[in-house]
Amino acid sequence: MTVLKQKKDQKADQQTIVKVENLKKYFPIKGGILKRTIGHVKAVDDVSFEIKKGETLGVVGESGSGKSTLGRMILRLLEPTEGKIVFEDQDITHLSNRKMRSLRKDMQIVFQDPFASLNSKMSIREIIEEPLLVQTSMSKKERQEKVVSLLEKVGLQPDDRVKYPHEFSGGQRQRISIARALAINPKFIIGDEPVSALDVSIQAQVLNLMKDLQDEFDLTYLFISHDLSVVRHISDRVAVMYLGRIVELASKKEIYENPLHPYTQALLSSIPTTDIDRKKEKITLSGDLPSPSNPPSGCAFRTRCPLVHERCAEERPEFNDMGEGHFVACHLFDKPSIRDEEVKQEKDMH
Amino acid sequence: MTNDTVLEVKNLKTYFFLDDNKVAKAVDGVDFSVRRGETVALVGESGSGKSITSLSIMQLINRPGRIVDGAVHFNGKNLLDMSDKQMASIRGNDIAMIFQEPMTALNPVFTIGNQIIEVLRKHKKMTKKQARKRAIELLKMVGFPRAEETVDEYPHQLSGGMRQRAMIAIAISCEPKLLIADEPTTALDVTIQSQILDLMMEMKEKFNMSLVLITHDLGVVAEYADRVMVMYGGQIVETSDKRTLFKHPKHPYTNGLLESLPSVDKEEERLGMIKGIVPPAHNFPKGCRFSSRCPKVMKKCFESNPELEEIEFEHSVRCYLYTDTDKEANHDSSQTKERSKS
Numbered sequence: 001m002t003v004l005k006q007k008k009d010q011k012a013d014q015q016t017i018v019k020v021e022n023l024k025k026y027f028p029i030k031g032g033i034l035k036r037t038i039g040h041v042k043a044v045d046d047v048s049f050e051i052k053k054g055e056t057l058g059v060v061g062e063s064g065s066g067k068s069t070l071g072r073m074i075l076r077l078l079e080p081t082e083g084k085i086v087f088e089d090q091d092i093t094h095l096s097n098r099k100m101r102s103l104r105k106d107m108q109i110v111f112q113d114p115f116a117s118l119n120s121k122m123s124i125r126e127i128i129e130e131p132l133l134v135q136t137s138m139s140k141k142e143r144q145e146k147v148v149s150l151l152e153k154v155g156l157q158p159d160d161r162v163k164y165p166h167e168f169s170g171g172q173r174q175r176i177s178i179a180r181a182l183a184i185n186p187k188f189i190i191g192d193e194p195v196s197a198l199d200v201s202i203q204a205q206v207l208n209l210m211k212d213l214q215d216e217f218d219l220t221y222l223f224i225s226h227d228l229s230v231v232r233h234i235s236d237r238v239a240v241m242y243l244g245r246i247v248e249l250a251s252k253k254e255i256y257e258n259p260l261h262p263y264t265q266a267l268l269s270s271i272p273t274t275d276i277d278r279k280k281e282k283i284t285l286s287g288d289l290p291s292p293s294n295p296p297s298g299c300a301f302r303t304r305c306p307l308v309h310e311r312c313a314e315e316r317p318e319f320n321d322m323g324e325g326h327f328v329a330c331h332l333f334d335k336p337s338i339r340d341e342e343v344k345q346e347k348d349m350h
Numbered sequence: 351m352t353n354d355t356v357l358e359v360k361n362l363k364t365y366f367f368l369d370d371n372k373v374a375k376a377v378d379g380v381d382f383s384v385r386r387g388e389t390v391a392l393v394g395e396s397g398s399g400k401s402i403t404s405l406s407i408m409q410l411i412n413r414p415g416r417i418v419d420g421a422v423h424f425n426g427k428n429l430l431d432m433s434d435k436q437m438a439s440i441r442g443n444d445i446a447m448i449f450q451e452p453m454t455a456l457n458p459v460f461t462i463g464n465q466i467i468e469v470l471r472k473h474k475k476m477t478k479k480q481a482r483k484r485a486i487e488l489l490k491m492v493g494f495p496r497a498e499e500t501v502d503e504y505p506h507q508l509s510g511g512m513r514q515r516a517m518i519a520i521a522i523s524c525e526p527k528l529l530i531a532d533e534p535t536t537a538l539d540v541t542i543q544s545q546i547l548d549l550m551m552e553m554k555e556k557f558n559m560s561l562v563l564i565t566h567d568l569g570v571v572a573e574y575a576d577r578v579m580v581m582y583g584g585q586i587v588e589t590s591d592k593r594t595l596f597k598h599p600k601h602p603y604t605n606g607l608l609e610s611l612p613s614v615d616k617e618e619e620r621l622g623m624i625k626g627i628v629p630p631a632h633n634f635p636k637g638c639r640f641s642s643r644c645p646k647v648m649k650k651c652f653e654s655n656p657e658l659e660e661i662e663f664e665h666s667v668r669c670y671l672y673t674d675t676d677k678e679a680n681h682d683s684s685q686t687k688e689r690s691k692s
Contacts, residue, residue: 062539169627199395199566199628204610204621211620226539233612233621256614270544271614272569276596278615284548285541288509 016086017188017220018051018074023083025069029293041293043069045244046083048319053187056214056221058235058252060228060267064289066244067224071190074222075107076100087188105135108181112193114173118165124151124176125161131183150179154209171202175209182213190222195230207234228271232256237325240264243292243300246319250326260328263301299331307332355423356528356560357384357407362420364399364406366631374631376402376415378584381658384528389554389561391575391592393568395607397628399584400564404530407562408447409437424528443473446521448550450533452513456505462489462516463501466523473524488519492549511542518549525557532564547574568611572596577664580604583639584631586658590665600667602644638670646671 024047026040044066051057061067072078074085076092085093092103111117118127128147132138138146148158154175165173174194181189191210195203211234213219225231231238232252239249240263248261259265266283285304290296296303302312311331319329364377377399384390392400405411407422409429422429424445429437441447449455457465466485470476476484482501489497492515505513514534521529531550535543551574554561563575571578572592579589580601588601599605609622626643635641641651650670658668667673 062541171627200568200607201395201610201624202627204612204623205625207612208621208623228540229612229614232614233618266541268614270540272544272547272567272573273613273615274568274572274596274608274611275613275615276572276593282544284544286545288511288542289539 014053014055016050017053017088018222019084019086020050020070020074021048021084021086023047023070023073023085024081025066025073025078026081039293042244042295043292044073044080045295047241047244047246048083049239049246049249051188051220051222053220054214054218055236056223056234058231058238059222059224059241060226060231060238061241062226062289064243064292065241066292067226067241068192070241071109071192071222071224075104075109075190077109102135105131105184106186107188107190108184108186109190109192110174110177110181110194112196114170114177114197115165117177118173120165122164123161124156124163124165127165127176128161128180128183131180135184146183150183153182153213154179155205169202171198171205174198174206178206178209178213182217185217186219188220188222190224192224193226194223196225196227203230210234228267240267243290243295245300245329246327247301247330248326248328249319250328251324254324254326258326260322260326260333261301261330262305262307262332266304266306299329354385355383356386356425357562358421358423359383359403359407360421360423362403362406362422363418364402364411364415365418366415368414368632372632375584375634376631377406380420380581380584380586382579382586382589384560384562386527386560387554387558389551389563389574389576391563391565391571391578392581393565393571393578394581395566395628397631398581399631400581401532402584403581404447404532404562404564407530408441408445439473442469442521442526443524444526445528445530446524446526448514448517448521448529448531448534450536452510452517452537453505455517456513458505461502461504462508462519465516466501466520469520469523484523485519488523489516492516492519492522492553493545510538511546514538514542514546515549518546518553522553522557522559526559528560528562529554530562530564533566534563535570536565536567543570550574568607580607583629583634585639585668586666587640587668588666589658594665600661600665600672601640601669602646602671603640606643606645638668 023044025044026042028037029039029041031038047070059067059070069078073080080093084091125147128150129143132143132146147161151158151160156172156175168176195206198206214221223231223234235252237251238255239246240261242263248255248264255264259268266285269281269283283306287304290303298314299312299317302308317329317331317334319327320333321327322333359380359382362377362380366374366376368374380403392403394400406417411417417430463482463485466488467481470481470484486497486501489500494500494515508516535546538546547570565571575592577591578595579586582603588604599608606622606624610624612621624643629635629639629642637653638651638655641647644651648670656668656670656673658666659673660666661672
């Protein structure tokens with residue numbers, strides 16, 4: 001057994017660092033002359049999961065699936081409408097801003113757009129130093145040393161600290177964002193599409209860097225992305241979101257080799273790959289993502305699902321564990337499942 | 351130029367003349383041709399010059415940019431010699447283009463119908479009534495179920511995928527011989543992406559068009575292109591048929607790109623990397639433009655830029671590893687140099 005394998009096994013026994021229960025975020029839609037609330041956009045609609053210490057949970061979904069809203073709620077950058085967020089056994093759902101601030105040194109976020117997330121009027125030293133000023137009581141000299149060591153960690157030069165963001169390329173800026181997130185030794189980092197704005201060669205550099213840092217500092221990641229290949233590369237477990245709900249959650253191996261939900265299957269089949277010999281059954285979904293302000297009744301995916309049946313319109317499918325932590329929300333896998341019944345019927349007929 | 355060739359670009363050079371006397375060589379000596387009914391992919395990272403190449407073909411380059419050299423033969427005529435008026439009768443008629451962002455490419459204050467009708471009336475001299483009828487037909491063809499209503503709707507009423515369908519309807523309205531699609535699905539989700547690309551291929555067959563597909567996504571290239579051109583630093587560094595390129599890539603940059611791509615089909619612990627960043631177009635290295643990032647760099651690479659040379663049938667590479675006879679000696683010397691450095 002390799003060292004790496006052992007490490008992964010250890011991860012499995014480790015404790016939960018983040019736990020989310022029945023989390024919801026409804027944004028009101030205001031309308032009419034009086035700007036009354038006339039409806040809600042159900043950006044995140046009843047989502048539950050756990051993240052274990054040291055693991056990477058990937059969240060994939062198309063635009064409008066609520067994956068970014070989910071990430072922001074966990075950091076309490078957005079207030080949840082309902083539900084519970086637990087960080088290291090502490091319920092943080094209703095913590096005051098002041099208490100939250102001291103907790104934020106344990107949880108950091110790296111955003112998608114490295115052009116918008118760095119203040120263009122601050123030097124790199126000031127950008128990376130700021131969290132140290134807010135969260136620690138380091139002396140000026142200590143802070144300087146920390147900035148230099150962080151820059152080296154993320155593969156930049158110590159001399160870069162006097163420069164400004166515009167002097168760097170997209171990939172380098174993302175390294176600066178990562179250095180800033182690492183400054184106060186967080187335990188948990190959310191990456192909200194951190195490599196989506198980068199070219200592939202640069203994307204690979206940043207992904208490798210994130211993996212190295214995870215090993216070195218024992219970090220836990222929530223990695224949000226629309227790119228299934230990137231998520232496969234970096235994650236231990238993967239959650240697939242559709243219209244504010246998690247439709248499938250399982251280990252990376254299960255999601256990519258044994259996807260159960262029709263949406264996951266369609267998503268995987270529609271990614272163009274560079275393996276030109278691969279013969280694959282392509283499932284092309286018809287239509288667009290429905291509006292989250294008016295989601296379909298029952299299963300949200302039923303309007304595009306190739307395997308839709310009557311029950312899908314009537315009831316929302318439960319999130320069932322199909323064994324070994326492979327969760328899926330689909331009526332095809334209800335207990336007792338329709339499949340079992342069909343098999344039973346077939347048996348009876350014979 | 352054979353009968354089969356629809357477009358032939360020769361030694362195209364488009365430079366941008368920046369302030370403080372810098373010259374950005376965005377496109378610097380690009381040669382390629384597109385045959386009838388063929389899909390040619392131009393692939394490269396941002397700043398590689400792929401979009402500027404397509405805009406140069408359409409002559410949509412604005413100051414401070416200028417096409418400084420080369421020829422673009424289309425239907426036996428050099429587009430670069432044409433007047434603005436002649437060019438206007440070709441754009442949208444014989445050569446059409448689809449852009450990445452349908453919201454900025456469509457005019458928000460006109461209905462979808464109006465934007466198709468405008469093209470038909472200008473190029474095909476149709477009456478209003480004929481054009482409207484044709485617009486509805488086209489919208490049906492690209493997959494609008496309620497085309498009679500959509501024709502009177504505005505771009506903001508459509509989703510991203512539907513807007514791109516509308517763009518395709520406009521592009522094919524005059525049955526062009528050549529369609530240039532510049533990152534047509536980059537702004538779209540994967541499930542929508544495959545719908546749009548399948549539609550483009552269907553339309554290509556139907557109207558016997560040639561397609562120039564500009565993309566950064568090697569997966570899209572592998573699935574939809576016939577031939578591929580890999581661009582780096584304003585030049586083509588490798589070109590061949592799709593199978594050869596993905597099975598036997600030669601140029602270190604092509605190799606690096608393929609290795610840095612995470613795969614959805616298999617597990618890899620670490621991605622391959624190309625070190626460093628793309629050099630800016632106003633400050634390319636003196637020799638090979640990839641020399642500063644190349645893992646197989648030799649002494650010679652810093653001295654002069656290699657030519658794009660055919661190494662086997664229809665497979666050309668711009669690299670001294672394959673085109674230089676005394677490469678062994680060179681390679682050895684560079685290795686010893688590296689060793690002495692470390």
